[in-house]
Amino acid sequence: MELLARFAAGDLDAFEVLFCQHQCEVFRWIMRIVRNTATAEDLTVEAFWRVYRAHARFDPATGSFCGWLRRIATNVAIDHLRRSRTEVPLQDDLPAVAPLHPAEQAEMRRQIFCALGKLSPNLRGAVLLALVEEEPYEEIAQALGISVNAVKVRVFRGVRILRKELSQVGAYP
Amino acid sequence: MNEREIAEVKKLLKEALQPARDAELGRDLWPAMLQRLDQRSIHVPWWDWALLACVIALSLFFPGTIPALLYHL
Numbered sequence: 001m002e003l004l005a006r007f008a009a010g011d012l013d014a015f016e017v018l019f020c021q022h023q024c025e026v027f028r029w030i031m032r033i034v035r036n037t038a039t040a041e042d043l044t045v046e047a048f049w050r051v052y053r054a055h056a057r058f059d060p061a062t063g064s065f066c067g068w069l070r071r072i073a074t075n076v077a078i079d080h081l082r083r084s085r086t087e088v089p090l091q092d093d094l095p096a097v098a099p100l101h102p103a104e105q106a107e108m109r110r111q112i113f114c115a116l117g118k119l120s121p122n123l124r125g126a127v128l129l130a131l132v133e134e135e136p137y138e139e140i141a142q143a144l145g146i147s148v149n150a151v152k153v154r155v156f157r158g159v160r161i162l163r164k165e166l167s168q169v170g171a172y173p
Numbered sequence: 174m175n176e177r178e179i180a181e182v183k184k185l186l187k188e189a190l191q192p193a194r195d196a197e198l199g200r201d202l203w204p205a206m207l208q209r210l211d212q213r214s215i216h217v218p219w220w221d222w223a224l225l226a227c228v229i230a231l232s233l234f235f236p237g238t239i240p241a242l243l244y245h246l
Contacts, residue, residue, distance in 0.1 A: 012210075024198045031196040050232045052210065096237070105189070114187045116181050131183040141189055159182045166185065 004060035015055070018065070019048055025066075026073045031141070032133045033077035043080055049071040059142050067142060074125070074143040081121035115165035119158050126154035127162070 006014035031040040129135045143149045
């Protein structure tokens with residue numbers, strides 16, 4: 001029996017193979033949204049947990065496993081942003097871009113994190129994926145389960161809020 | 174707002190934030206996944222709690238029903 005069909009039937013061995021094949025890709029995708037290694041690892045497990053629970057709903061004949069997986073991973077990451085919005089300040093554990101003026105760079109990062117924190121999880125996800133990660137709008141739309149135009153609207157609204165927030169602190173010319 | 178302004182905000186973001194697309198997974202997450210799969214959390218549905226509350230209320234307000242309830246246990 002084909003791997004995906006075995007997974008859809010609830011075969012744990014098939015799930016393990018799929019997990020090993022896709023864990024890095026899911027981790028990287030979630031990382032683009034939450035920007036924290038430990039959180040992204042936890043959310044990767046959470047995403048696969050949801051995938052495993054929903055195995056019976058996956059139809060290998062009609063659905064793309066990768067697309068389905070990415071959609072679930074995106075939902076998990078956005079849910080996390082929603083939950084943690086008021087709990088922890090937005091930050092990441094990625095290395096900063098090589099700064100010309102470290103002090104100014106640190107202050108700019110702080111202001112940008114602060115401004116990003118003002119965005120709703122949906123807007124923040126769209127802005128990070130489109131502008132920082134430069135993912136194609138079509139791909140973002142598929143992952144979020146919305147139209148390309150809706151992604152553009154989210155990015156537009158997110159940029160408008162960011163511009164306003166950064167202007168208020170003098171970080172936007 | 175036009176494309177130029179979007180490009181300006183994008184430039185600001187990219188100057189401050191490193192893209193995460195090259196982030197590497199430092200460890201195999203399968204053991205954590207197995208642990209998650211093995212968790213047998215006891216999930217009690219809300220209607221079970223409601224039923225329990227009804228039984229307690231019944232016992233408190235109509236103590237005469239307690240022997241009947243015990244008989245059916």
